[in-house]
Amino acid sequence: MADSDHEKTPRLPVAELLRREEESLRALLRVDLGALSHPGKVRVRNEDHYLALRLYRSRETLATNLPEGDLPARTDQQGYVLVVADGIGGRSGGEHASRRAIGALIEIASRIPDWTLKLDDVLASELMQRAESYFGKVDAILEAEAAADPALAGMGTTMTMVYLLDHDLLVAHVGDSRAYRYRDGVLSRLTQDQTMAQALADAGVIAAGDVKSHRHRHILTGALGARSGAPRVELGRYDLCAGDRVLVASDGLTEMVSDEAIAELLRRESDPSAAAAALVAAALDEGGTDNVTVLVADCRLRTAV
Numbered sequence: 001m002a003d004s005d006h007e008k009t010p011r012l013p014v015a016e017l018l019r020r021e022e023e024s025l026r027a028l029l030r031v032d033l034g035a036l037s038h039p040g041k042v043r044v045r046n047e048d049h050y051l052a053l054r055l056y057r058s059r060e061t062l063a064t065n066l067p068e069g070d071l072p073a074r075t076d077q078q079g080y081v082l083v084v085a086d087g088i089g090g091r092s093g094g095e096h097a098s099r100r101a102i103g104a105l106i107e108i109a110s111r112i113p114d115w116t117l118k119l120d121d122v123l124a125s126e127l128m129q130r131a132e133s134y135f136g137k138v139d140a141i142l143e144a145e146a147a148a149d150p151a152l153a154g155m156g157t158t159m160t161m162v163y164l165l166d167h168d169l170l171v172a173h174v175g176d177s178r179a180y181r182y183r184d185g186v187l188s189r190l191t192q193d194q195t196m197a198q199a200l201a202d203a204g205v206i207a208a209g210d211v212k213s214h215r216h217r218h219i220l221t222g223a224l225g226a227r228s229g230a231p232r233v234e235l236g237r238y239d240l241c242a243g244d245r246v247l248v249a250s251d252g253l254t255e256m257v258s259d260e261a262i263a264e265l266l267r268r269e270s271d272p273s274a275a276a277a278a279l280v281a282a283a284l285d286e287g288g289t290d291n292v293t294v295l296v297a298d299c300r301l302r303t304a305v
Contacts, residue, residue, distance in 0.1 A: 028166045029240075031080045034272030034296040036280050040252055041288035047087035047094035048250045048293035051102050055079040079165040082295050084177045086158045086250040088226060093155030097142055097225050101157045104138045124168065128235040131161065131172035135224065135233045142225030156226025160191060162248055164240060164299065171236040174222045177293075178254055180262070181238060182245040187263035190236055193251075194222030242301040245272070249279070252292030256283040272296040 031054075039046040060074045085101050087094030109130075138159070146152045158175020169190075171179050176193040192198065197214035199221050200206045211217060222232050240246075245266055253262070257279065265282060269275035276294045283292040 028301055029078060029080070029164060030300040031164060032272050032298040032300070034274070034276035035294070036273075036276040037293040038252075038280050038284065038288070038291065040291050041284060043291055045092070045095050046291045047098055048252065048291040049085050049087070049098040049102055050248075050293050050295055051081070051083045051106070052295055052297070053081040053083075053106070055081065079163065080297065082162040082164070082246065082248045082297060084158075084160050084248045084250055084293050084295060086175065086177050086252070086291070086293070087155070088157060088220070088223060089152070089155030093146070093152045094157065096145075096152060097155040097157040098159075100145065101138050101142060101159055101224055104141045105134055105159070105161070108134050108137050124170065124237050127163070127170060128172065128237065131163075131170070132233040132235060135159065135172060135174060135231055139224045139231045143227060146225060146227075154226060156220075156223040158194075158220070158222075158250070159224055160248055162190075162246060162297075164246065164297065167240050167301065169238040169240045169244075169246065171234070171238070173234040173236075174224055174231045175220055177248070177250045180247040180249075180259075181240075182247060182263065182266045183241065183243070185263070185267060187247075187259055187266065189259065190238060192234060193217075194232065194234070195219060196221055240299055240301070242299065244299045245275075246295075246297040246299065247279075248295040248297075250291060250293040252288075252290035253279055253283050253294055255290060256286040256288065256292070266296070272298045 033052050035050060035052055037046060037048050037050055056078050058076045061071050064071060083102055085098035087098035089097055142156065146155050158177045160173045160177040160179050162179050163170040171190050173191040174194065176195050179190040181188045181190055196216035196219035197211045201208045201211050206214060224231055261282060265278045266275055269278050276296045279294045280292050
């Protein structure tokens with residue numbers, strides 16, 4: 001037997017390999033979702049759009065003459081994608097940009113014939129590189145459409161995407177919408193605002209505490225479309241634990257409601273839909289000067305057996 005044939009021979013019994021594959025495909029993660037978008041009290045149009053998507057793969061044995069127990073009767077696995085896009089641009093441009101960006105993102109991602117169900121460091125890095133490439137293609141689509149239609153000139157959008165799979169939370173982000181993870185009473189921001197005020201703080205020109213009230217806090221340094229140049233896509237990978245709550249929101253929430261108040265509402269409202277409604281209501285109570293969009297995802301995990 002040639003050496004190459006030896007390499008093809010499993011080191012473990014086939015039944016053990018199948019058992020391990022079954023464990024890797026068990027549906028560990030379940031997400032309970034609350035989602036709400038509101039135009040606010042000032043804006044005529046809602047230029048925010050959002051998407052919560054479940055990716056699902058299943059395998060079921062229909063017929064076999066293998067001994068009982070060699071194959072699982074059925075295995076399932078789920079992943080979740082959460083996206084918020086906040087449009088910018090006059091007239092209907094912003095509304096079109098955010099809607100088109102999410103549609104284009106899913107269309108581009110759907111061309112990939114596989115999606116990863118079990119992450120290690122290499123595959124996580126590959127997924128984030130894919131996301132960065134997808135954002136770049138969305139940027140090019142928006143710029144091409146704006147160039148072809150004068151009514152859409154200058155349109156653009158923020159976009160913040162979170163991918164949840166078992167114990168992993170991946171983030172791809174451009175603009176000033178935000179992603180948070182709420183765990184054991186502590187709210188952690190997972191994204192950095194791409195604004196002029198934040199850039200001044202990063203450079204030490206202004207204090208970090210002055211960003212929220214600075215006159216340049218609404219000037220974006222990163223966006224998709226809007227002739228802003230190649231987008232600077234912020235990527236991140238974080239751990240996910242049972243009981244974690246993930247929040248993705250447009251700046252219509254975070255401009256009006258402090259992180260401390262957001263954390264308190266997430267603590268108080270145990271139901272994700274009620275939490276989303278409470279967050280939107282808080283933004284409206286504080287003036288509702290912008291569109292406000294909120295996704296709240298409660299993560300339930302179990303150990304494969």
